[in-house]
Amino acid sequence: MVASPIFGLWSNYRPRKEPLIVSIFISVAANCLYAYVHVPASHNKYYMLAARGLVGFGAGNVAVIRSYIAGATSLQERTSSMANTSACQALGFILGPVFQTCFALIGEKGVTWDVIKLQINMYTAPVLLGAFLGILNIILILTILREHRVDDSGRQCKNINFEEASTDEVQVPQENIDQVAVVATNILFFVILFIFALFETIVTPLTMDMYAWTREQAVLYDGIILAALGVEAVIIFMGIKLLSKKIGERALLLGGLIIIWVGFFVLLPWGNQFPKIQWEDLHNNSIPNTTFGEIIITLWKSPREDHSEEPTGCPVEQAWCLYTPMIHLAQFLISAVLIGIGYPSCNVMSYTLYSKILGPNPQGVYMGWLTASGSAARILGPVFISQVYTAWGPRWAFSLVCGMVVLTVTLLGVVYRRLIAFSVRHGRIQE
Numbered sequence: 001m002v003a004s005p006i007f008g009l010w011s012n013y014r015p016r017k018e019p020l021i022v023s024i025f026i027s028v029a030a031n032c033l034y035a036y037v038h039v040p041a042s043h044n045k046y047y048m049l050a051a052r053g054l055v056g057f058g059a060g061n062v063a064v065i066r067s068y069i070a071g072a073t074s075l076q077e078r079t080s081s082m083a084n085t086s087a088c089q090a091l092g093f094i095l096g097p098v099f100q101t102c103f104a105l106i107g108e109k110g111v112t113w114d115v116i117k118l119q120i121n122m123y124t125a126p127v128l129l130g131a132f133l134g135i136l137n138i139i140l141i142l143t144i145l146r147e148h149r150v151d152d153s154g155r156q157c158k159n160i161n162f163e164e165a166s167t168d169e170v171q172v173p174q175e176n177i178d179q180v181a182v183v184a185t186n187i188l189f190f191v192i193l194f195i196f197a198l199f200e201t202i203v204t205p206l207t208m209d210m211y212a213w214t215r216e217q218a219v220l221y222d223g224i225i226l227a228a229l230g231v232e233a234v235i236i237f238m239g240i241k242l243l244s245k246k247i248g249e250r251a252l253l254l255g256g257l258i259i260i261w262v263g264f265f266v267l268l269p270w271g272n273q274f275p276k277i278q279w280e281d282l283h284n285n286s287i288p289n290t291t292f293g294e295i296i297i298t299l300w301k302s303p304r305e306d307h308s309e310e311p312t313g314c315p316v317e318q319a320w321c322l323y324t325p326m327i328h329l330a331q332f333l334i335s336a337v338l339i340g341i342g343y344p345s346c347n348v349m350s351y352t353l354y355s356k357i358l359g360p361n362p363q364g365v366y367m368g369w370l371t372a373s374g375s376a377a378r379i380l381g382p383v384f385i386s387q388v389y390t391a392w393g394p395r396w397a398f399s400l401v402c403g404m405v406v407l408t409v410t411l412l413g414v415v416y417r418r419l420i421a422f423s424v425r426h427g428r429i430q431e
Contacts, residue, residue, distance in 0.1 A: 079249060189350040209315070264405065357422060
């Protein structure tokens with residue numbers, strides 16, 4: 001969130017290779033620090049925290065990447081290029097856990113390279129791979145990436161990032177950007193990432209509460225579900241490239257939000273079947289404020305299990321477990337599929353519309369703010385959903401999310417006519 005506007009500003013006035021190489025080098029150094037966090041005699045947790053913080057700072061280069069794509073493509077190429085980038089990002093989210101699972105075969109002990117005090121085990125192998133890929137990226141940037149900038153029609157533009165200039169370059173127009181559309185798109189993007197972040201967060205506690213899954217089962221099954229959503233996202237990204245040419249980016253964004261709303265509406269608990277209650281925490285008078293009759297009925301329905309096993313089910317200290325109907329597995333899976341359709345559509349359409357609204361001017365800072373708003377959403381989403389879900393249960397949590405999506409659709413309707421390309425707004429290109 002902090003780094004994105006900084007790297008974006010840097011890329012507006014200097015060759016984009018510079019912020020990209022520096023940001024990736026920061027991530028490489030952070031991964032190496034993580035691999036050596038066992039070496040210091042004390043304060044290891046602070047070195048761990050510094051390593052993770054630096055990795056996050058290095059990830060701020062997403063703004064530079066998106067601004068490069070926006071500047072290097074015409075309006076006709078933009079949606080397809082943004083979709084390709086988002087698909088690659090989704091593919092990374094799929095393959096990352098796969099690699100980590102493979103590295104688990106190394107075990108906790110692994111092997112130690114005493115000369116440089118390097119331990120290669122299931123915990124350090126992923127970050128060492130990350131460092132290697134970072135170095136490979138730097139080499140590719142130095143050898144392959146070239147500065148390229150075109151206007152909305154595809155004609156090459158002159159820009160500060162260029163090291164060489166040609167005689168056929170056109171000047172970048174200086175008209176004003178529609179700031180209302182810019183702010184509205186930032187808000188839309190914040191809500192979209194906020195909603196998906198809270199969905200990712202709630203998957204594990206929700207499935208453990210509703211289906212009495214153990215921690216190991218939740219990690220396995222939810223991992224499979226999220227990986228399947230990643231595959232679904234890649235397919236959606238590829239389909240969007242064709243669909244956007246027929247119905248337009250704004251309509252796809254609206255449709256994606258409506259599908260997300262339906263997905264969360266499906267998650268609302270109905271019926272008269274209740275989740276299994278976890279009675280492990282009944283000691284020390286920890287029963288919430290419920291009537292004696294409710295407790296007797298629930299005890300009769302959910303007898304205690306063997307304490308030698310891990311307690312499963314909906315924790316009794318969450319008072320709503322005793323009166324909130326369970327969310328059936330079919331409900332959850334249908335909801336996940338719908339959200340897996342709506343989120344990728346909204347994500348790539350937000351970036352695409354935003355880049356078109358900004359026009360051919362350097363977009364680094366603006367893309368930085370958009371990335372920062374998404375990062376803020378990923379910070380606040382898990383905090384919001386964990387507090388509301390624990391205190392009030394899924395009915396309140398998902399009802400509030402549905403209400404939030406309705407407000408977002410309303411905002412989109414208000415600014416719908418303003419979400420048009422810079423060149424269309426100023427009459428250079430017909431929509």
